[in-house]
Amino acid sequence: xxxxxxxxxxxxxxxxxNKRYCFSQPLKHxxxxxxxxxxxxxxxxxxxxxxxxxxxxxxxxxxxxxxxNKYEILFNDISYTFTVETPFSMQRMKVLSSGRGKAxxxxxxxxxxxxxxxxxxxxxxxxxxxxxxxxxxxMKMQNxxxxxxxxxxxKVLAKPDTNVMKDDILVEIxxx
Amino acid sequence: xxxxxxxxxxxxEIAVRIIKTAHKMNIETVAVRTSVEPNAMYLSxxxxxxxxxxxxxxxxxxxxxxxxxxxxQKTKSDAVHPGYGFLAENAYFAQxxxxxxxxxxxPSPDAIYKMGNKTxxxxxxxxxGIPMAMGSEGNIGNEEEAITIAEKxxxxxxxxxxxxxxxxxxxxxxxxxxxxKMFIIASKEAEKAFNDxxxxxxxYIENPKHIEFQILGDTKGRIIHLGERECxxxxxxxxxxxxxxxxxxxxxxxxIMGNIAVQIASAVKYYSAGTVEFLLDSDxxxxxxxxxxxxxxxxxxTEIITGVDLIEQQILIANGEALKFRQEDIKLxxxxxxxxxxxxxxxxxxxxxxxxxxxxxxxxxxxxxIDTGVQAGSSIVPSYDSMIAKLIVRGKDRKDALRNCKMAxxxxxxxxxxxxxxxxxxxxxxxxxIDGNFTTAFIEKDLDKYYSSSEYExxxxxxxxxxxxxxxxxMDNSINIDxxxxxxxSPWLLNKRINQF
Numbered sequence: 001x002x003x004x005x006x007x008x009x010x011x012x013x014x015x016x017x018n019k020r021y022c023f024s025q026p027l028k029h030x031x032x033x034x035x036x037x038x039x040x041x042x043x044x045x046x047x048x049x050x051x052x053x054x055x056x057x058x059x060x061x062x063x064x065x066x067x068x069n070k071y072e073i074l075f076n077d078i079s080y081t082f083t084v085e086t087p088f089s090m091q092r093m094k095v096l097s098s099g100r101g102k103a104x105x106x107x108x109x110x111x112x113x114x115x116x117x118x119x120x121x122x123x124x125x126x127x128x129x130x131x132x133x134x135x136x137x138x139m140k141m142q143n144x145x146x147x148x149x150x151x152x153x154x155k156v157l158a159k160p161d162t163n164v165m166k167d168d169i170l171v172e173i174x175x176x
Numbered sequence: 177x178x179x180x181x182x183x184x185x186x187x188x189e190i191a192v193r194i195i196k197t198a199h200k201m202n203i204e205t206v207a208v209r210t211s212v213e214p215n216a217m218y219l220s221x222x223x224x225x226x227x228x229x230x231x232x233x234x235x236x237x238x239x240x241x242x243x244x245x246x247x248x249q250k251t252k253s254d255a256v257h258p259g260y261g262f263l264a265e266n267a268y269f270a271q272x273x274x275x276x277x278x279x280x281x282x283p284s285p286d287a288i289y290k291m292g293n294k295t296x297x298x299x300x301x302x303x304x305g306i307p308m309a310m311g312s313e314g315n316i317g318n319e320e321e322a323i324t325i326a327e328k329x330x331x332x333x334x335x336x337x338x339x340x341x342x343x344x345x346x347x348x349x350x351x352x353x354x355x356x357k358m359f360i361i362a363s364k365e366a367e368k369a370f371n372d373x374x375x376x377x378x379x380y381i382e383n384p385k386h387i388e389f390q391i392l393g394d395t396k397g398r399i400i401h402l403g404e405r406e407c408x409x410x411x412x413x414x415x416x417x418x419x420x421x422x423x424x425x426x427x428x429x430x431x432i433m434g435n436i437a438v439q440i441a442s443a444v445k446y447y448s449a450g451t452v453e454f455l456l457d458s459d460x461x462x463x464x465x466x467x468x469x470x471x472x473x474x475x476x477x478t479e480i481i482t483g484v485d486l487i488e489q490q491i492l493i494a495n496g497e498a499l500k501f502r503q504e505d506i507k508l509x510x511x512x513x514x515x516x517x518x519x520x521x522x523x524x525x526x527x528x529x530x531x532x533x534x535x536x537x538x539x540x541x542x543x544x545x546i547d548t549g550v551q552a553g554s555s556i557v558p559s560y561d562s563m564i565a566k567l568i569v570r571g572k573d574r575k576d577a578l579r580n581c582k583m584a585x586x587x588x589x590x591x592x593x594x595x596x597x598x599x600x601x602x603x604x605x606x607x608x609x610i611d612g613n614f615t616t617a618f619i620e621k622d623l624d625k626y627y628s629s630s631e632y633e634x635x636x637x638x639x640x641x642x643x644x645x646x647x648x649x650x651m652d653n654s655i656n657i658d659x660x661x662x663x664x665x666s667p668w669l670l671n672k673r674i675n676q677f
Contacts, residue, residue, distance in 0.1 A: 008650065011642050011645065011646070013638035013639075013641050013642050015634065015638065019634070021634075021635055021638035021639070021642075023638075023639065023642045025646065025650070026646075027639075027642060027643055027646050031635060031636070031639060033632070040636065040639060042640070042643070047535065047537065048535055048537065048589060048591075049534060049535045049591045052636055052640065054632075054636060058589075059633070059636065060535075060589060060590075060591055061637075061640055062591065063640075063644065066644060066648075069645060069649075071640075071641035071644055071645070073637040073640050073641050074594070075629075075633055075634075075636060075637035075640070076598075076629065076633055077590070077594065077595055077597045077598050078523065078598045078627055078629050078633070079523055079594070080634055080637040080638070080641075082637070082638055082641040082642075084641055084642050084644075084645035111524045111525060111527045112521075112524070112527035112528060112529075113558075117365075117368065118361070118364070120361075135365075138527070138528050138558075139528040139530070139558055139559075139560075139561065139562055141412075141414070141528070142344060142365065142369075143412075143525075143527070
């Protein structure tokens with residue numbers, strides 16, 4: 001990254017729902033709520049593993065994934081994805097995103113590893129949001145994988161009786 | 177006692193559960209070691225472990241009738257407990273045990289067969305005058321017949337697999353032009369899941385409550401019920417939370433439904449523990465759905481409010497003893513709630529999330545009972561169900577039980593896989609759930625999110641992400657992550673890096 005490390009005074013963590021949390025840099029080990037500062041401690045021990053201690057309560061934490069400035073954090077058994085931005089990268093992002101339109105294609109991915117039991121659509125089918133497209137069996141359960149959008153099926157990559165990995169693309173849909 | 181040694185034809189928490197009661201009764205237990213879970217917890221508790229870990233066939237040993245009979249003989253077991261799932265409701269297995277002079281801890285093969293086949297069960301219930309949803313008299317032969325019958329009953333209807341269970345092979349049909357497609361899907365699914373494509377049709381009861389009655393019967397012909405369980409909190413027919421008793425029943429309705437449950441059980445001369453399932457609509461009409469001829473996952477809530485150890489009763493009945501109590505001896509005390517803590521990712525539509533349980537800490541409190549088959553270091557393997565533990569909480573009434581449940585949920589600490597905990601933490605704070613105002617459609621219709629978190633929790637997670645970014649990018653001694661290209665690191669290994677900070 002092409003900036004001076006010391007010149008950064010603020011950092012932003014943007015949630016996947018575009019909520020923005022701003023932290024001063026150097027990062028303090030406390031968070032202000034109203035008028036009070038509460039200490040945040042990151043700890044680890046044999047019994048509990050890694051946890052955050054906040055207001056006298058332990059919360060289990062884990063880093064599920066991290067790639068460049070993107071972090072998936074598991075906090076109290078719920079996962080959150082953030083991208084951490086500096087004031088410069090924030091500015092650049094705003095410029096980039098202003099010219100971009102909505103995604104036109106939707107890639108239906110396998111939510112879990114498993115076996116394809118049945119494919120309920122063909123290329124060229126019109127599908128409605130919530131319509132089951134693929135039946136995937138994982139851990140003895142059959143799961144209907146539903147269309148997230150209204151649209152036209154462009155490609156069907158899932159084949160019955162084959163195994164798929166998590167995030168394998170099953171169906172490609174043109175969003176309408 | 178004839179029964180001196182029981183072979184447990186099962187694994188996981190139910191194997192542990194059976195071993196505990198057997199030991200209380202001074203009966204020895206035999207457990208089977210498999211290649212999938214060679215170090216599972218249930219093995220450490222059994223008196224004898226039969227090592228079957230060389231067997232690497234795809235079909236689990238718990239489904240292999242010949243092998244189980246052989247193991248029972250080799251280990252000199254005089255009885256077999258099937259637990260739930262696997263062969264628990266397999267009439268042929270029960271018969272094979274009897275043929276080999278091994279006591280099957282469960283009902284008669286005849287009762288298993290009759291209740292296991294839904295069309296036969298329907299006919300028996302119909303003959304006994306049991307209230308049921310309108311439906312086809314037997315199995316449906318083809319799409320045309322399905323359409324004719326559905327028109328007669330009136331839409332919506334539900335197609336069910338005759339040999340079904342657990343929600344598989346079931347399809348709701350709302351219009352006649354959907355029927356052909358749905359009939360084929362249901363029939364195909366039934367064939368794949370149960371080796372039997374036959375399906376039947378029933379009137380679909382909209383937004384009912386799932387109420388089931390626990391039954392106990394002995395071989396002398398006495399049958400009693402132990403009150404109801406409320407199991408409406410379910411997703412795709414998989415139960416997540418159960419409680420006993422139910423807010424929907426008063427003493428009078430409990431008596432009526434309980435008596436009918438006993439009547440159904442009597443129709444097949446039922447003995448051992450069993451469960452009669454009903455749907456209850458908003459006008460308090462109830463309909464017989466099916467009878468499960470085994471111990472249920474959710475049996476502990478009944479044990480808590482009745483004080484009866486159901487596994488002990490199963491063993492005593494199998495031993496030929498008469499029930500020691502009558503209907504009037506059964507008193508319901510307090511309230512019990514069970515949360516099924518599974519290795520599932522609530523944020524990805526409850527997708528199974530198998531893995532190693534790295535850390536595990538469970539509350540110990542007089543109001544909490546934990547039934548589990550895992551400990552820290554155990555693995556939740558993809559070949560079996562995703563259950564980690566059942567958290568069972570008691571209270572003097574529902575409000576008290578809910579308060580205890582909320583407290584206990586915050587004390588459960590599991591690392592290594594994602595779990596259903598966030599769902600329960602949200603549920604016990606949901607006003608409709610707290611009011612008891614929910615049906616089987618609750619999860620799909622009344623919830624827009626399966627979990628919730630406070631803004632502070634998200635803020636703390638954001639703080640941690642920022643801290644990691646700082647450590648990796650802005651420190652003079654920044655640690656650079658070395659992701660092997662195209663290969664993802666185990667997420668739980670990343671954890672170790674945090675410790676370096």
